[in-house]
Amino acid sequence: MTLYAQTPARRARQLVGDLLVVVWVVLWVRAGQWVHEVVGRLAAPGRTLENAGSSLSESLASAGDTVARVPLVGDNARAPFTAAGGAADSIARAGVQVQEGANQLAVLLGLTIAAVPILLVVAVWLLSRIRFVRRAGAARRILDSAADLDLFALRALATQPVRALARVSDDPANAWRRGEPDVVRALASLELRALGLRAPAGQPVS
Structure with missing residues (x-):
């Protein structure tokens, strides 16, 4: 298999082309990573919501337990704290959903930003190299035979x-x-x- 030309000028162009393709791929991979990091920051409010909701839920649950131990009040006084704790849990779950959505969006955008230009250039480069290998290989077989x-x-x-x-x-x-x-x-x-x-x-x- 002839991967590179035997003539110095064309071989040099092929090597430069290969290097440029590698640089192109690296640059767009880095661009995709940067987009992923930037979009991933949208998950920060979700983490804040999750932490706040979880903390509030724990505090309300603790307060409900304390009130429930008060004589003559009992479990009836715990009900409002339990309801409020459920609302706090909903806030925490919403925070988790915000984080998941932001992470999924970050992955999708990062992959799209990197993959589209990489695939376009690599496809053209690969077709060109395959065409050269086939033509050069056929020519060498004729020369040999x-x-x-x-x-x-x-x-x-x-x-x-x-x-x-x-x-x-x-x-x-x-x-x-x-x-x-x-x-x-x-x-x-x-x-x-x-x-x-x-x-x-x-x-x-x-």
Whole structure:
């Protein structure tokens, strides 16, 4: 498997691209963490409500127990404290719900902020790399199984810019038909460089 180009310029661009993708991912992960932390602060009022409600409920329960021990008053005097304690418990539960909602929102927003730009860039990068690996791998198999560079020279005639072909020969098509070794090798090298590969040293030309 050919992961990186053999030609220095294209290999350098690939390495820089990989590094930029890594930096991009790290930056957006940090952005997602920051959003999570900021939104998570919305849970603070919920913690205050929970603590206040729990403390009030405990105080009312203690007061109810104390009143219930008073002679001639008994459990009848405890009822208002019990009711108030239930209301305090409701406040505490509301505080817990506020915290849970804030935490869920923080997780959702943090993941969304980080995941969307990361997935978009990584998908494009991955498709590009897979395409290169497949094309380079197929080209290397042909080079390994064929005794000449004629196929790549023909492909160069069909795909390479006219200015690049003109630098090889004034009449590259006829030179290819005649099988001129230097022209065939030069044309094949053009196409192989576009694929990120180098022509094998000493590769014979039929």
